[in-house]
Amino acid sequence: MKVGIGQDSHRFDFDNKEKKLVLGGVIFEEATPLSGNSDADVVLHAITNAISGVTCKNVLGKITDEMCANGIIDSEEYVKEALKYLDNKIEHLSISIECKVPKITPKIEGMRENISRILGIKPNQVGITATTGEGLTDFGRGEGISVFCILTVN
Numbered sequence: 001m002k003v004g005i006g007q008d009s010h011r012f013d014f015d016n017k018e019k020k021l022v023l024g025g026v027i028f029e030e031a032t033p034l035s036g037n038s039d040a041d042v043v044l045h046a047i048t049n050a051i052s053g054v055t056c057k058n059v060l061g062k063i064t065d066e067m068c069a070n071g072i073i074d075s076e077e078y079v080k081e082a083l084k085y086l087d088n089k090i091e092h093l094s095i096s097i098e099c100k101v102p103k104i105t106p107k108i109e110g111m112r113e114n115i116s117r118i119l120g121i122k123p124n125q126v127g128i129t130a131t132t133g134e135g136l137t138d139f140g141r142g143e144g145i146s147v148f149c150i151l152t153v154n
């Protein structure tokens with residue numbers, strides 16, 4: 001058994017009226033988008049890092065920067081790139097999201113469905129919790145979103 005930890009955070013891009021907020025591949029309408037060259041899906045980036053934590057093949061950074069430069073801004077493609085190096089069977093993925101806004105809970109089921117589809121596992125193998133952390137961090141005060149996740153493989 002192996003365990004990979006993944007983390008990522010992005011600031012909100014308050015001036016951007018075109019971009020949509022995407023978390024776990026799910027669009028949050030009417031929400032402030034995150035800054036970043038890609039779609040800035042902080043959840044899928046943390047998952048990409050967790051996979052790299054197992055495979056020891058880092059994808060987020062140099063490889064995704066090149067993909068981004070070639071017009072690939074859908075973060076699902078970054079997860080799939082990281083999965084290419086994973087020989088193990090995924091047992092579970094636990095995700096923890098910290099932010100003040102938007103409200104995450106109404107979208108949790110949709111995110112679990114979509115993430116499990118990308119990873120080729122069942123929705124009950126993807127757990128998602130969300131917290132505002134009582135506003136003790138910049139994320140909890142509404143400056144951006146932070147995500148940690150832990151991937152268990154066999």
Ligand SMILES: [Zn+2]
Binds near residue numbers: 036040041042045
């Ligand atoms: Zn990121």
